[in-house]
Amino acid sequence: MTDDDRLARVALSRLTEPGEAKIASLTAQLGAVRLHALLSDPAQNTPEARDVATRLSGLDPAAELERGERLGLRYVVPGDAEWPAQVDDLIRAETLDHRGGPPLGLWVKGPTRLNDLEGAVAVVGARSATTYGTEVAASIAGALVRAGHPVVSGAAFGIDQAAHRGALAVDGANIAILACGADRAYPTAHHELLAHLGRTSAVVAEVPPGCAPTRGRFLSRNRLIAALSRGTIVVEAAARSGALNTANWATRLNRHLMGVPGPVTSAQSQGVHELIRAGAASLVTRGDEVLEVVGDTGTHLAAPARAPSRRRDTVPPRDQRVLDAVPLARAAPVDSIATTAGMALLDVQASLRRLMRDGLVELMPHGWRLTPAANE
Amino acid sequence: MTDDDRLARVALSRLTEPGEAKIASLTAQLGAVRLHALLSDPAQNTPEARDVATRLSGLDPAAELERGERLGLRYVVPGDAEWPAQVDDLIRAETLDHRGGPPLGLWVKGPTRLNDLEGAVAVVGARSATTYGTEVAASIAGALVRAGHPVVSGAAFGIDQAAHRGALAVDGANIAILACGADRAYPTAHHELLAHLGRTSAVVAEVPPGCAPTRGRFLSRNRLIAALSRGTIVVEAAARSGALNTANWATRLNRHLMGVPGPVTSAQSQGVHELIRAGAASLVTRGDEVLEVVGDTGTHLAAPARAPSRRRDTVPPRDQRVLDAVPLARAAPVDSIATTAGMALLDVQASLRRLMRDGLVELMPHGWRLTPAANE
Numbered sequence: 001m002t003d004d005d006r007l008a009r010v011a012l013s014r015l016t017e018p019g020e021a022k023i024a025s026l027t028a029q030l031g032a033v034r035l036h037a038l039l040s041d042p043a044q045n046t047p048e049a050r051d052v053a054t055r056l057s058g059l060d061p062a063a064e065l066e067r068g069e070r071l072g073l074r075y076v077v078p079g080d081a082e083w084p085a086q087v088d089d090l091i092r093a094e095t096l097d098h099r100g101g102p103p104l105g106l107w108v109k110g111p112t113r114l115n116d117l118e119g120a121v122a123v124v125g126a127r128s129a130t131t132y133g134t135e136v137a138a139s140i141a142g143a144l145v146r147a148g149h150p151v152v153s154g155a156a157f158g159i160d161q162a163a164h165r166g167a168l169a170v171d172g173a174n175i176a177i178l179a180c181g182a183d184r185a186y187p188t189a190h191h192e193l194l195a196h197l198g199r200t201s202a203v204v205a206e207v208p209p210g211c212a213p214t215r216g217r218f219l220s221r222n223r224l225i226a227a228l229s230r231g232t233i234v235v236e237a238a239a240r241s242g243a244l245n246t247a248n249w250a251t252r253l254n255r256h257l258m259g260v261p262g263p264v265t266s267a268q269s270q271g272v273h274e275l276i277r278a279g280a281a282s283l284v285t286r287g288d289e290v291l292e293v294v295g296d297t298g299t300h301l302a303a304p305a306r307a308p309s310r311r312r313d314t315v316p317p318r319d320q321r322v323l324d325a326v327p328l329a330r331a332a333p334v335d336s337i338a339t340t341a342g343m344a345l346l347d348v349q350a351s352l353r354r355l356m357r358d359g360l361v362e363l364m365p366h367g368w369r370l371t372p373a374a375n376e
Numbered sequence: 377m378t379d380d381d382r383l384a385r386v387a388l389s390r391l392t393e394p395g396e397a398k399i400a401s402l403t404a405q406l407g408a409v410r411l412h413a414l415l416s417d418p419a420q421n422t423p424e425a426r427d428v429a430t431r432l433s434g435l436d437p438a439a440e441l442e443r444g445e446r447l448g449l450r451y452v453v454p455g456d457a458e459w460p461a462q463v464d465d466l467i468r469a470e471t472l473d474h475r476g477g478p479p480l481g482l483w484v485k486g487p488t489r490l491n492d493l494e495g496a497v498a499v500v501g502a503r504s505a506t507t508y509g510t511e512v513a514a515s516i517a518g519a520l521v522r523a524g525h526p527v528v529s530g531a532a533f534g535i536d537q538a539a540h541r542g543a544l545a546v547d548g549a550n551i552a553i554l555a556c557g558a559d560r561a562y563p564t565a566h567h568e569l570l571a572h573l574g575r576t577s578a579v580v581a582e583v584p585p586g587c588a589p590t591r592g593r594f595l596s597r598n599r600l601i602a603a604l605s606r607g608t609i610v611v612e613a614a615a616r617s618g619a620l621n622t623a624n625w626a627t628r629l630n631r632h633l634m635g636v637p638g639p640v641t642s643a644q645s646q647g648v649h650e651l652i653r654a655g656a657a658s659l660v661t662r663g664d665e666v667l668e669v670v671g672d673t674g675t676h677l678a679a680p681a682r683a684p685s686r687r688r689d690t691v692p693p694r695d696q697r698v699l700d701a702v703p704l705a706r707a708a709p710v711d712s713i714a715t716t717a718g719m720a721l722l723d724v725q726a727s728l729r730r731l732m733r734d735g736l737v738e739l740m741p742h743g744w745r746l747t748p749a750a751n752e
Contacts, residue, residue, distance in 0.1 A: 017701075187705075212704075213704050213705070214701050214702060214703055216700035260640060262639055263508055263639055264512055264636060264661035273659060276652070277661075283637070283649060285640035289653070325590050328589050
């Protein structure tokens with residue numbers, strides 16, 4: 001795009017809040033340059049519009065870009081090679097209170113390029129997570145990065161932090177999307193984490209540098225987490241948790257939505273269980289189950305969970321029938337076992353000897369019974 | 377039915393193992409009396425058939441019934457007023473290894489009548505259950521009985537025992553279905569429990585009194601648990617747990633199948649998660665969610681899990697917009713909040729004062745910020 005377009009987008013992003021669907025729609029219809037020019041016209045009809053024009057005339061977008069550059073930030077806009085095409089899906093996504101639309105641009109810090117995030121997966125969840133939740137989030141995030149899928153999260157306390165940490169352990173693309181400026185650290189306790197991600201992967205924000213986080217900006221940020229990702233995994237979420245807002249965006253955007261179950265006695269899993277019950281999210285328990293959902297077709301097929309194979313599984317069918325007829329507790333004589341199995345006495349006797357050799361039955365004073373190994 | 381029919385069924389049940397689909401099918405086609413007569417004919421063609429005739433001629437079913445009566449057992453057969461019609465669904469259900477079909481009859485101990493079990497729900501699961509699993513099983517079983525639904529289980533260690541215990545706490549129909557004779561206690565540690573259920577509710581077995589439990593009889597018993605119940609809940613089950621066999625029967629019989637999730641790190645929940653992932657079981661977390669599935673239509677509608685309502689939910693829309701624009705951490709001056717909210721300065725000032733009165737924002741030396749209450 002032209003420099004004018006980039007400058008107009010910087011100015012408009014200073015004028016408005018992120019995720020104002022109306023601005024996104026006008027930008028799509030008119031282009032950022034024309035919209036900026038129209039809004040900047042000082043000969044406006046209403047006081048509000050005149051106020052907007054005054055505010056726009058007071059901005060210096062070129063200086064903003066320069067200042068961002070000094071902070072190590074670049075401003076990526078539609079048309080740039082780095083623009084992540086998947087966020088354009090937001091053009092068709094809007095909430096009832098008119099939040100939605102693609103961002104005017106994205107401020108990025110770090111070497112990872114946003115056009116390399118097609119396979120990205122968001123791992124999100126409760127801030128007040130349990131150790132169970134953080135362990136699972138870290139483990140799934142690690143498995144994703146190991147399989148080449150960038151991990152996206154919000155750098156919040158709890159699940160978000162665990163997801164970034166789990167992805168760090170494997171060293172792959174690990175993207176934090178913030179509700180404040182990409183130069184700021186919120187929460188401040190994650191200053192080190194964000195500095196590290198900014199050096200090794202990417203920290204992304206829709207709001208201009210220096211902006212503080214607000215509730216409204218969190219809600220808009222959540223739409224970006226969902227839009228940038230091919231799928232979203234909610235690891236823990238209480239009923240009405242903020243993570244469910246990201247989940248709603250994933251659904252609205254036709255992205256895969258997955259939920260990790262937990263103890264039904266844990267309030268932090270309640271919201272996830274509701275998502276699964278409602279059919280909005282599919283249940284996942286391990287990284288390879290997530291890969292089965294978000295991977296390229298047929299690339300990953302999760303093997304169903306398997307118990308270790310048991311000794312009795314290797315028993316041939318004729319002996320299996322006898323084995324099924326041997327009592328579990330008190331021993332039974334061979335003729336009673338033959339009756340139960342509906343087989344001839346001599347065949348049963350031969351079978352029992354083979355089963356004894358395999359350690360599956362034992363001969364007691366009053367007959368045969370199963371060994372503990374057979375009853376595992 | 378005639379006494380002849382009952383006597384023929386007693387004899388046939390001594391001759392064969394429970395759940396032999398071939399016998400069930402022949403009984404349905406010929407009637408028990410005629411099948412018994414045919415099999416008893418000493419002029420048979422094959423040695424096996426002559427062996428069967430010999431064995432039948434050695435039985436005294438009238439004495440068996442009398443002996444059962446002395447043990448406090450009654451033998452309920454199709455056509456009796458007490459016959460539970462729902463088990464006849466087994467006529468159309470058979471495994472690949474020819475297990476299936478309705479039982480020839482059921483030995484019952486206890487005051488509960490089997491024809492009163494239409495709303496019964498099976499609560500089953502791992503023998504090696506966790507305390508988490510047993511707590512949830514007991515709680516769900518209690519909720520079911522409280523709502524008038526009989527609880528059915530298998531009196532095994534772990535989840536079964538917890539289900540019976542939970543139902544006992546509320547005092548309602550609480551049915552144990554055994555793989556051994558209804559006069560026996562297996563496991564022996566549950567002698568007291570079974571004696572209590574036999575006095576207050578019902579202990580049921582397909583095999584005649586005195587019979588020992590075998591693996592084959594457990595598999596056949598599982599089909600009865602599923603068939604007697606309107607739905608089956610699997611609370612915990614490792615991959616390939618025996619409880620999954622009952623789950624398969626529930627599916628085969630078009631019964632509701634439900635699963636209680638647990639930590640993904642728990643092997644005891646793996647089998648349940650697989651059932652939910654496969655779409656075989658629906659996820660349930662509480663008694664009222666089970667009632668929603670198994671209750672009569674519209675009787676029970678589980679309220680979705682709810683977080684306690686938050687103070688910020690009661691804020692009127694105009695103040696909500698301002699609240700969304702107030703920073704979470706560092707305070708911001710009123711003009712910056714007005715810009716963020718896109719509202720007039722005076723309106724925002726008035727809003728902030730109302731929000732302060734409600735304890736949602738606070739005025740700091742350098743401006744306004746959210747209180748912890750607003751950020752809950």
